[in-house]
Amino acid sequence: xxxxxxxxxxxxxxxxxxxxxxxxxxxxxxxxxxxxxxxxxxxxxxxxxxxxxxxxxxxxxxxxxxxxxxxxxxxxxxxxxxxxxxxxxxxxxxxxxxxxxxxxxxxxxxxxxxxxxxxxxxxxxxxxxxxxxxxxxxxxxxxxxxxxxxxxxxxxxxxxxxxxxxxxxxxxxxxxxxxxxxxxxxxxxxxxxxxxxxxxxxxxxxxxxxxxxxxxxxxxxxxxxxxxxxxxxxxxxxxxxxxxxxxxxxxxxxxxxxxxxxxx
Amino acid sequence: xxxxxxxxxxxxxxxxxxxxxxxxxxxxxxxxxxxxxxxxxxxxxxxxxxxxxxxxxxxxxxxxxxxxxxxxxxxxxxxxxxxxxxxxxxxxxxxxxxxxxxxxxxxxxxxxxxxxxxxxxxxxxxxxxxxxxxxxxxxxxxxxxxxxxxxxxxxxxxxxxxxxxxxxxxxxxxxxxxxxxxxxxxxxxxxxxxxxxxxxxxxxxxxxxxxxxxxxxxxxxxxxxxxxxxxxxxxxxxxxxxxxxxxxxxxxxxxxxxxxxxxx
Numbered sequence: 001x002x003x004x005x006x007x008x009x010x011x012x013x014x015x016x017x018x019x020x021x022x023x024x025x026x027x028x029x030x031x032x033x034x035x036x037x038x039x040x041x042x043x044x045x046x047x048x049x050x051x052x053x054x055x056x057x058x059x060x061x062x063x064x065x066x067x068x069x070x071x072x073x074x075x076x077x078x079x080x081x082x083x084x085x086x087x088x089x090x091x092x093x094x095x096x097x098x099x100x101x102x103x104x105x106x107x108x109x110x111x112x113x114x115x116x117x118x119x120x121x122x123x124x125x126x127x128x129x130x131x132x133x134x135x136x137x138x139x140x141x142x143x144x145x146x147x148x149x150x151x152x153x154x155x156x157x158x159x160x161x162x163x164x165x166x167x168x169x170x171x172x173x174x175x176x177x178x179x180x181x182x183x184x185x186x187x188x189x190x191x192x193x194x195x196x197x198x199x200x201x202x203x204x205x206x207x208x209x210x211x212x213x214x215x216x217x218x219x220x221x222x223x224x225x226x227x228x229x230x231x232x233x234x235x236x237x238x239x240x241x242x243x244x245x246x247x248x249x250x251x252x253x254x255x256x257x258x259x260x261x262x263x264x
Numbered sequence: 265x266x267x268x269x270x271x272x273x274x275x276x277x278x279x280x281x282x283x284x285x286x287x288x289x290x291x292x293x294x295x296x297x298x299x300x301x302x303x304x305x306x307x308x309x310x311x312x313x314x315x316x317x318x319x320x321x322x323x324x325x326x327x328x329x330x331x332x333x334x335x336x337x338x339x340x341x342x343x344x345x346x347x348x349x350x351x352x353x354x355x356x357x358x359x360x361x362x363x364x365x366x367x368x369x370x371x372x373x374x375x376x377x378x379x380x381x382x383x384x385x386x387x388x389x390x391x392x393x394x395x396x397x398x399x400x401x402x403x404x405x406x407x408x409x410x411x412x413x414x415x416x417x418x419x420x421x422x423x424x425x426x427x428x429x430x431x432x433x434x435x436x437x438x439x440x441x442x443x444x445x446x447x448x449x450x451x452x453x454x455x456x457x458x459x460x461x462x463x464x465x466x467x468x469x470x471x472x473x474x475x476x477x478x479x480x481x482x483x484x485x486x487x488x489x490x491x492x493x494x495x496x497x498x499x500x501x502x503x504x505x506x507x508x509x510x511x512x513x514x515x516x517x518x519x520x521x522x523x524x525x526x527x528x
């Protein structure tokens with residue numbers, strides 16, 4: 001833990017900024033390390049996708065909401081960076097809460113570079129990324145060794161508004177976990193159909209690990225057909241590859257709502 | 265949580281088997297959900313790579329060590345599966361502890377399929393995979409958006425003892441996180457040099473998040489040159505790609521041992 005978590009330690013200026021991974025949604029999936037950092041937090045910068053209940057774990061923190069969401073009104077990244085710097089230079093223990101794992105997507109790279117340039121120390125606390133929770137919801141390994149030797153995590157669009165190289169990704173033979181792809185799921189499925197058999201297993205998990213979790217287990221062909229329904233829904237993770245063929249929803253016993261084979 | 269975690273609940277037969285992700289090593293990176301499952305465990309099946317201190321979190325559990333490690337004497341997978349089934353059929357709360365996240369490598373797919381066929385319910389608890397902890401140790405995002413749009417996690421060898429399709433993986437432009445590759449790091453680096461520039465940033469993190477954590481930040485060319493030294497060392501994660509170029513070891517302030525730019 002950073003030294004700044006000791007309440008009796010002299011206040012250090014600048015204070016550390018903690019980039020904290022809040023996981024996929026279920027607060028039970030926070031790590032012990034994350035919980036301790038929240039308890040010591042004096043300023044909490046909160047992403048929109050994080051369960052608002054997390055603030056109860058940070059009783060001493062001023063909460064600043066800095067949500068960002070594709071296509072919606074959002075807090076500019078530069079403003080978030082300046083906020084972190086400002087509070088850290090006041091010696092306040094800043095915890096920047098990010099959904100999933102802070103180091104997978106989510107622009108941690110830019111925040112680390114900004115804080116580093118400002119001389120502000122950064123501590124990173126890892127967490128569970130959404131695709132792992134999606135696989136848990138489906139009761140399936142992301143990398144069943146009979147089907148693949150790995151997994152690729154990509155966003156549906158690149159920083160320059162292009163698309164990933166789907167041909168190369170499909171050629172790897174890895175499972176694909178596609179983040180931030182729900183709005184363009186139709187064109188995405190059609191792109192993948194150019195490189196993969198139409199009966200390739202595919203799944204969509206919305207709100208993985210959360211009470212509103214919904215799962216669709218299907219094929220790439222059907223995914224394209226049902227795209228219109230899915231694109232208007234909440235954020236989710238798209239999983240594509242033979243390993244998904246191992247998912248047998250009826251064998252997920254704990255939560256009866258998990259028996260649905262269709263999005264439900 | 266599974267119903268079986270309530271000590272006053274009638275014993276259900278077969279009991280659930282919990283596949284529990286122990287994370288990269290630091291027990292502070294266990295999730296709250298994992299800690300609760302450990303507290304309720306009656307039988308703990310423990311991987312060799314998991315911190316033995318984890319047994320203290322499972323005070324009611326009989327501990328069975330079922331380590332597996334490339335090239336060493338190990339417990340056959342079929343035996344581990346039968347053990348889980350036997351205890352579950354006795355109504356005992358079995359927790360199968362796996363390093364990293366249970367659903368990334370580590371043969372969870374086979375264990376789920378076996379238990380499913382035996383009618384034994386499976387619950388999965390996610391965790392932090394080693395590559396995320398490696399990135400945290402290096403103070404770097406795995407997917408800095410100026411450099412890439414994703415990351416591919418692969419093992420250095422496939423189930424049929426072949427190699428991943430390095431040409432396709434390199435063509436994706438994603439960061440590469442290579443697990444179980446230390447012993448063949450020389451041939452691996454040479455394979456990658458066929459498809460990537462020799463000055464491509466590369467890093468190795470051994471024992472990420474653990475007290476003995478060691479980091480090497482280098483290039484693909486140097487990785488090949490230093491392979492002999494690395495191959496005889498402990499397990500580690502190899503990271504390759506432009507995003508690693510953002511790692512600036514001197515800017516990792518919390519732990520002075522993290523200032524080393526070389527493996528140290």
